[in-house]
Amino acid sequence: MNTQMTYTAFLDEQCLASGPLVDVATAIQQHANQSNATVLIFNDQTGKQIDLDISGSKQDIQQRYAEHPETVKKVGRPKLGVISREITLQQRHWDWLDQQSSSASAVIRKLIDKELNDPNSESNKMLAKQATDRFMSAMLGNMPNYEEATRALYQGNKEVFLDLIRDYPKDIYQHILKLSAYAF
Known part of the structure; x- marks a missing residue:
């Protein structure tokens, strides 16, 4: 499965742009300078419609929508993208996790990754x-x-x-x- 976020923009029935958000936003801005037609933008992974701010220069859009690491210090292991949250399990689940060779968090991440990467799940x-x-x-x-x-x-x-x-x-x-x- 593709875990990279991609987006697609449509102008009526025509596909205007597809790819990373920064590329789609830049294409929409270029088109908006030529036409006032409404463009619909979709997240390809969820199918949900999104809105973009295409004001400013091309560089403004690239800064706004380019993927860049967070500069804010977070608790945990932010360089790995780890977010700390509470999880509630039954005792038998905790017992099983305790028997594994890795930490509970690592085992759960591996199980989720396995599920995410199985297109037939x-x-x-x-x-x-x-x-x-x-x-x-x-x-x-x-x-x-x-x-x-x-x-x-x-x-x-x-x-x-x-x-x-x-x-x-x-x-x-x-x-x-x-x-x-x-x-x-």
Whole structure:
């Protein structure tokens, strides 16, 4: 599974830009200078629509949306991206964790990473379905076959799903295929 955050911007039915947030924001700003048309931006991992601030220069946008390490001192191991939170488990879970050769936190991180990297896991299939559904709802809520395609998506019926979406606009169709790649 792709764990790098990517975004896609659409101008009506046309894909305007796709990739890291800074690249999408820069492309939208360039387009905004030429047109006042509304652009919709989506997080590719969640399917959620987002808003961007494209004011200022190209350098302002690059500073605003470039991925850079946090400079604020945090408790724990911030260079590794570790965030401290409380977790509640049953005694048998703690007993099992205590028997492992690594710390409880390390074991839990490994289990989560294993799940995240398995595109065939049930949780990742559901996440892909939800992302696809959110995108389709925003872009195609009034299109023919939308509701039937959504039902086929959640039922895991790939053939019916693909048949129902085949006549959608090309860029939207391609993006749905990308989002639903791990849904079935």
